[in-house]
Amino acid sequence: MSPTLSEYPGPALPLADLRDAWLVLSKSDRADGFRILKRSDAEEFFLGLSAGDMAELLHALPEKERRVWVRLLAPDDAADLLQSAPGEDRDKLLSCLDDPTRKEVTALMAYEEDEAGGLMNPRFARVRPDMRVDEAVSYLRLQARENLETIYYVYVADEQQHLLGVVSFRELFIAKPDTHVRDVMATDLITVGEEVHQEQVGHLFSDAGLMAIPVVDAEGRIKGIVTVDDIVDVVQEEATEDAQKFGGMEALEEPYLQIALTRMIKKRGGWLAALFLGEMLTASAMAFFEDEIARAVVLALFVPLIISSGGNSGSQASTLVIRAMALGEVRLRDWWRVVRREVAVGLALGSMLGLIGFVRIVAWQAVSPIYGPHYLRVAETVLISLVGVVMFGTIAGSVLPFVLRKFGFDPASASAPFVATLVDVTGLVIYFTVGSVMLRGTLL
Amino acid sequence: MSPTLSEYPGPALPLADLRDAWLVLSKSDRADGFRILKRSDAEEFFLGLSAGDMAELLHALPEKERRVWVRLLAPDDAADLLQSAPGEDRDKLLSCLDDPTRKEVTALMAYEEDEAGGLMNPRFARVRPDMRVDEAVSYLRLQARENLETIYYVYVADEQQHLLGVVSFRELFIAKPDTHVRDVMATDLITVGEEVHQEQVGHLFSDAGLMAIPVVDAEGRIKGIVTVDDIVDVVQEEATEDAQKFGGMEALEEPYLQIALTRMIKKRGGWLAALFLGEMLTASAMAFFEDEIARAVVLALFVPLIISSGGNSGSQASTLVIRAMALGEVRLRDWWRVVRREVAVGLALGSMLGLIGFVRIVAWQAVSPIYGPHYLRVAETVLISLVGVVMFGTIAGSVLPFVLRKFGFDPASASAPFVATLVDVTGLVIYFTVGSVMLRGTLL
Numbered sequence: 052m053s054p055t056l057s058e059y060p061g062p063a064l065p066l067a068d069l070r071d072a073w074l075v076l077s078k079s080d081r082a083d084g085f086r087i088l089k090r091s092d093a094e095e096f097f098l099g100l101s102a103g104d105m106a107e108l109l110h111a112l113p114e115k116e117r118r119v120w121v122r123l124l125a126p127d128d129a130a131d132l133l134q135s136a137p138g139e140d141r142d143k144l145l146s147c148l149d150d151p152t153r154k155e156v157t158a159l160m161a162y163e164e165d166e167a168g169g170l171m172n173p174r175f176a177r178v179r180p181d182m183r184v185d186e187a188v189s190y191l192r193l194q195a196r197e198n199l200e201t202i203y204y205v206y207v208a209d210e211q212q213h214l215l216g217v218v219s220f221r222e223l224f225i226a227k228p229d230t231h232v233r234d235v236m237a238t239d240l241i242t243v244g245e246e247v248h249q250e251q252v253g254h255l256f257s258d259a260g261l262m263a264i265p266v267v268d269a270e271g272r273i274k275g276i277v278t279v280d281d282i283v284d285v286v287q288e289e290a291t292e293d294a295q296k297f298g299g300m301e302a303l304e305e306p307y308l309q310i311a312l313t314r315m316i317k318k319r320g321g322w323l324a325a326l327f328l329g330e331m332l333t334a335s336a337m338a339f340f341e342d343e344i345a346r347a348v349v350l351a352l353f354v355p356l357i358i359s360s361g362g363n364s365g366s367q368a369s370t371l372v373i374r375a376m377a378l379g380e381v382r383l384r385d386w387w388r389v390v391r392r393e394v395a396v397g398l399a400l401g402s403m404l405g406l407i408g409f410v411r412i413v414a415w416q417a418v419s420p421i422y423g424p425h426y427l428r429v430a431e432t433v434l435i436s437l438v439g440v441v442m443f444g445t446i447a448g449s450v451l452p453f454v455l456r457k458f459g460f461d462p463a464s465a466s467a468p469f470v471a472t473l474v475d476v477t478g479l480v481i482y483f484t485v486g487s488v489m490l491r492g493t494l495l
Numbered sequence: 496m497s498p499t500l501s502e503y504p505g506p507a508l509p510l511a512d513l514r515d516a517w518l519v520l521s522k523s524d525r526a527d528g529f530r531i532l533k534r535s536d537a538e539e540f541f542l543g544l545s546a547g548d549m550a551e552l553l554h555a556l557p558e559k560e561r562r563v564w565v566r567l568l569a570p571d572d573a574a575d576l577l578q579s580a581p582g583e584d585r586d587k588l589l590s591c592l593d594d595p596t597r598k599e600v601t602a603l604m605a606y607e608e609d610e611a612g613g614l615m616n617p618r619f620a621r622v623r624p625d626m627r628v629d630e631a632v633s634y635l636r637l638q639a640r641e642n643l644e645t646i647y648y649v650y651v652a653d654e655q656q657h658l659l660g661v662v663s664f665r666e667l668f669i670a671k672p673d674t675h676v677r678d679v680m681a682t683d684l685i686t687v688g689e690e691v692h693q694e695q696v697g698h699l700f701s702d703a704g705l706m707a708i709p710v711v712d713a714e715g716r717i718k719g720i721v722t723v724d725d726i727v728d729v730v731q732e733e734a735t736e737d738a739q740k741f742g743g744m745e746a747l748e749e750p751y752l753q754i755a756l757t758r759m760i761k762k763r764g765g766w767l768a769a770l771f772l773g774e775m776l777t778a779s780a781m782a783f784f785e786d787e788i789a790r791a792v793v794l795a796l797f798v799p800l801i802i803s804s805g806g807n808s809g810s811q812a813s814t815l816v817i818r819a820m821a822l823g824e825v826r827l828r829d830w831w832r833v834v835r836r837e838v839a840v841g842l843a844l845g846s847m848l849g850l851i852g853f854v855r856i857v858a859w860q861a862v863s864p865i866y867g868p869h870y871l872r873v874a875e876t877v878l879i880s881l882v883g884v885v886m887f888g889t890i891a892g893s894v895l896p897f898v899l900r901k902f903g904f905d906p907a908s909a910s911a912p913f914v915a916t917l918v919d920v921t922g923l924v925i926y927f928t929v930g931s932v933m934l935r936g937t938l939l
Contacts, residue, residue, distance in 0.1 A: 074824075091683060092683070095683065095703075099702050099703055099704060191668075192668055192669060195665045195668055196669050221639050224635075224636055225639050225640050253727065253731075256724070257731060259543055260542060260724050262647075262706065262722075262723070262724055278706075279706070279723050279724050280700070280705065280723050282727055283700050283701050283727060283730055286730045286731060287697075287730060287734075290738075291822065294734075294737070294741065294814055294818045295815065297738065297741070297742075297814070298810050298813070299811050300811050300814075303815070306824045307815050307816070307833075308819070308824060308832065312836065312840065315840060319808075319811050319844060320843070320847055322811075323808060323844055323848065324847065324848065326803075326804075326807050327807075327848050327852070328851070330803050331800060331855060333799035333803070334796050334797055334799075337795060337796040337797075337799070338796050338865055341792055341796065344795055345789075345792045348785055348789045348792075349785075351795045351798070352781040353781075354781075354799060355777035355778075355798060355799070355919050355923065356771070356774050356777055358799055359774050359777070359806075359912075359915060360767070360770075360771055362803075362915065363770050363771075363912040364767060366743050366910075367742050367763050367766075367767070370738055370739055370741070370742025370743075371739065371747070374734075374735050374738045374751075375752070380751060381751060381752060389751075396756065396759060399760050399764075400760065400763060400764055400767055403764055403767075404767065404768065404771050407768060408771070408775075421782055421785075467911035467912070467915075468806070468807040468811075471806065471807075471911075471915070472803065472807075475803055479799065
């Protein structure tokens with residue numbers, strides 16, 4: 052079924068063909084395809100792979116071919132690769148590196164993958180403050196040979212590596228050659244601690260619009276730099292995790308078409324079962340009102356309509372709050388302002404839906420009188436319940452992310468299904484309570 | 496209630512204070528706060544604002560103070576500012592710019608904000624292929640004075656501006672001075688067309704790991720460059736839009752705490768009303784089975800449990816597909832592979848929930864016999880229905896994003912509430928149909 056690349060006839064496989072086929076190729080076919088690329092295409096392709104794909108590809112290549120590819124990587128990317136590689140490959144891959152790089156990579160692997168230290172590159176352009184500008188430029192020309200990832204910013208540090216300032220290469224390049232670095236550098240620096248979470252690092256880039264941010268330790272010594280090109284992937288990754296949690300499951304952490312079915316079922320099944328157990332309370336709530344339902348079956352007809360409206364409005368509210376938190380627009384202390392807004396929004400939206408529901412029942416009754424003689428009472432019950440349920444939905448949906456964050460959980464777990472479950476149970480109680488009051492003496 | 500900054504006593508307001516207070520300040524207080532910042536802080540702060548905030552701030556400043564701030568902006572950022580500014584301010588702001596910049600900005604404003612042309616900066620480092628490397632470096636030193644946004648990549652173009660190659664500044668810097676640009680440049684270029692959507696541009700950056708990508712017209716002439724720092728914001732923006740659509744509303748396009756309540760209610764109310772109208776079909780479906788409910792009230796008890804399980808599993812499936820589409824992992828032609836996976840997942844998850852439900856009813860009955868003598872039949876109905884409803888949920892949730900994209904809509908509109916509504920109606924029909932068959936001769 053899958054294309055066999057080992058039979059490929061041409062002199063070199065076009066890069067685009069391998070890209071297109073990649074997802075459907077087996078591991079060994081991937082390696083075969085990779086090996087018949089033109090050398091420059093292969094480099095481009097290899098550097099564009101995710102760390103996981105890289106690790107798999109290298110695993111499928113003969114050991115003696117690995118070295119040349121591993122050595123293409125900057126230390127931060129090599130560390131990512133090692134973290135994704137199967138245990139038995141790690142030492143072999145590490146031994147492909149030259150001594151200084153191996154030391155750098157080993158140091159980087161002490162950091163968590165999702166903190167600033169795990170994202171940073173320990174190779175950056177650095178100069179001393181008392182260098183002359185022309186000396187600095189010549190010195191950088193030497194440093195640049197050693198495979199620096201970027202010379203966009205040049206960092207100024209003293210002998211103990213304390214970060215003193217920064218100067219963009221462009222500024223250095225156009226400054227008078229005989230001035231000193233100290234006189235052209237900027238000292239109001241944006242820096243980030245080694246253990247800051249990558250989501251925060253993303254905000255810093257987004258707010259400051261920089262190409263790179265230096266990572267410093269507690270004593271203000273520069274350890275490396277995070278470049279913005281790594282942040283694009285971080286931002287995508289965080290958005291994907293949040294979206295999947297919000298959809299009511301654990302984050303997959305693998306592409307949808309690649310993850311093994313059993314692993315995906317596990318990641319989805321856990322939450323689904325938990326929600327199902329929660330939702331069982333609806334059966335208990337309904338059982339509690341079984342007599343009312345038996346006497347006024349008409350009440351049961353509107354159960355899905357009422358509870359889904361609460362779930363939908365709650366899903367809107369929790370989306371907005373979760374996303375605003377992820378962007379840093381809303382913080383924990385803003386909770387009261389958010390709740391006030393959601394009370395107002397819930398009242399407006401609940402009244403709107405309530406009126407639509409009221410009109411629908413009254414109009415339908417005029418056409419085909421299926422709701423019985425007390426239809427007006429039923430319509431009023433639906434109207435009042437919708438106001439209450441929608442307001443409860445917006446309040447619950449907006450408060451839940453704050454509660455989760457307060458207790459150290461990810462606010463994105465306040466998923467649409469989670470909020471809907473919460474609102475379903477409460478919505479039933481609201482609806483049947485309103486119904487008992489409104490229909491007492493008529494239907495009940 | 497709000498702090499009044501015009502009474503601020505100190506010599507200069509700390510930048511951090513203004514940042515913290517920004518969201519709760521009125522427009523005129525923002526301008527007051529901004530004006531008492533230290534000049535260097537003010538520049539940093541101004542450049543970090545969103546285009547919308549910039550436009551509001553400038554509007555609140557006296558006209559004669561605007562020029563100095565507008566002139567800080569690169570042409571692409573100035574164009575964004577003008578697009579966000581109220582109509583009456585545009586000409587005034589445009590007149591703050593010098594002649595060449597005004598021309599560049601006017602050209603940029605012809606592009607849509609969310610396409611490559613609208614993101615690009617028309618100022619980039621360019622050299623001719625037949626220059627010597629040392630000539631090119633001196634020439635760049637001159638060009639760099641004119642406020643280029645980046646000299647990270649140097650683009651090689653002929654006299655008609657046809658893009659021939661690219662060389663990183665670092666490579667140029669360490670190349671032998673007497674070689675020619677033509678000999679050190681790379682010719683396998685990644686470029687992007689002027690009208691490519693920003694989401695695609697984001698994928699390109701994410702896949703290729705570049706710091707900048709050149710924008711070319713249909714004839715291959717370079718028009719400008721998109722830099723990766725602008726892409727971080729694009730990626731955040733697109734993720735926010737998708738998240739909000741998935742939460743069941745229109746994208747707000749403004750920060751949650753800043754959008755006017757009426758505007759937010761409009762953006763949420765539209766979808767909520769549409770979903771409500773759709774969900775009304777559940778009342779019709781229930782009415783269709785009203786006789787069955789009247790005879791077997793026990794059936795009604797499990798309605799919320801059954802339909803919510805379908806909604807939850809559908810929400811998982813649509814999240815996964817929407818996000819995989821946004822990341823470019825899943826394309827239209829992959830639909831059949833996705834559906835096959837979801838059938839398998841739905842069967843597994845449905846069976847799991849069905850068994851939990853079955854055990855719950857049988858166990859509960861043993862403790863307190865509220866489900867009557869035919870409880871086993873009821874439990875079987877719930878089991879079979881859950882398998883059907885969950886499978887329908889995963890299939891509907893995964894197919895809907897494909898259908899929406901096929902017909903030119905945004906797949907992210909296959910929101911959790913939308914899928915839930917679809918599944919609620921169908922779920923009821925499945926449940927009551929299974930119930931009629933299973934309970935015929937006993938309860939019905």
